[in-house]
Amino acid sequence: MPAILQLGDSGAAVTQLQNALKERGFSPGAIDGKFGQGTIAAVMAFQQSENLLADGKAGPRTLAELGLVTDDTLPDATDAFTVQVVSRMFPQTPLGNIKANLPVVLQALVDHKLQDKRMVLTALATIRAETASFRPISEGVSRFNTSPNGHDFDLYDRRADLGNQGPPDGARYCGRGFVQLTGRTNYATYGPQLDPAQDLVRQPELANDPSIAANLLALFIGDRELAIKDALLHGDFQAARRLVNGGTNGLYDFTNAYQTGDQLVPD
Structure with a gap:
């Protein structure tokens, strides 16, 4: 078959x-x-x-x-995403960062059975939108997370949708990693799913460890795999971006990286 x-x-x-x-x-x-x-x-x-x-x-x-095959593993596209290909998806990114972190990201996708072309493109495009430097970083202070004259990330402190319970939760659980994991709830949800499990609530800074960050990225987009693929099937990059980011911040970078990689890597 x-x-x-x-x-x-x-x-x-x-x-x-x-x-x-x-x-x-x-x-x-x-x-x-x-x-x-x-x-x-x-x-x-x-x-x-x-x-x-x-x-x-x-x-x-x-x-x-349908019972016609026993192995439902999707085709592995990771070998096609070489440093050379990914560098064209990240035209402003230092090559050394791609060389250092691409292997760990691709391995995490394989480990979580997200090695097919659509999900590899989604993961890489997400990194381009969230941290174009292709390394796990902490979120920067901005008008979206910090009020005028307020302390850093004070607008996150009491965000119930993030599970935050007041200061210092805003700064403690700010966005980190390749996917910019944000909020006490996400840190509590995904830490135990790592292998080995990590207490990210107590040690949120671990989300910036490259291996942990790569696996958090895979877990996060994996939870939304069907919805992401459905959006991409219909060419709706905005919807695909919202599923990961919650908004459309970084939409141009996400779309540009995805489309560039899609053209460079054959189906």
Whole structure:
């Protein structure tokens, strides 16, 4: 069975797919071994039913859900994202930072099964938007987090949506890392999911350790994988950015990095 079946494919594997879809109650029309519009519609309906990305392509996860393959691992695109490719996605970034941190980011994506092209692009584009230097950093003081004449990050101190409980939570749980993890709730949520687990509530500065930062990035976007991919499938970079950032700050950098990488790395 090929890793992916899509429009224009034909043969015994497509016949198997069509039969499996029909058995599950999603008729593709004629069982003819040709991946046409009827098969696309059936695949999409099945994907929607099973909370899979409804792209009309039968990839590893769809094929596994239909019982046609046992391994639902997505194709690994990480090898294609070389320092040379990524440097073009980060045109203003010191090459040494990319050389130092790209391997740990790619490894974290593989470890969390986010090694397919869309998620690698999402992770790298997020880094471009959040810390164009391609190294984990702490959030800077700005008018969005600090009031006039207020102490640093005072506008974060009582943000209930971030789980902050008052001073000094704003500064203590400011954005850090590659994804700019922000707020007591996020530090409490993702620290225990690291391997080995970390108490980021007590030691929030650990979020700037490159390995921890890379894994936090993977965990954070992994929780939003389906929604991110759906937004990207429809070309909605603004929605994809909001899912990670909560707003559209850095949208140009995110979109530019994603589109540049998408052009440089073949599907």
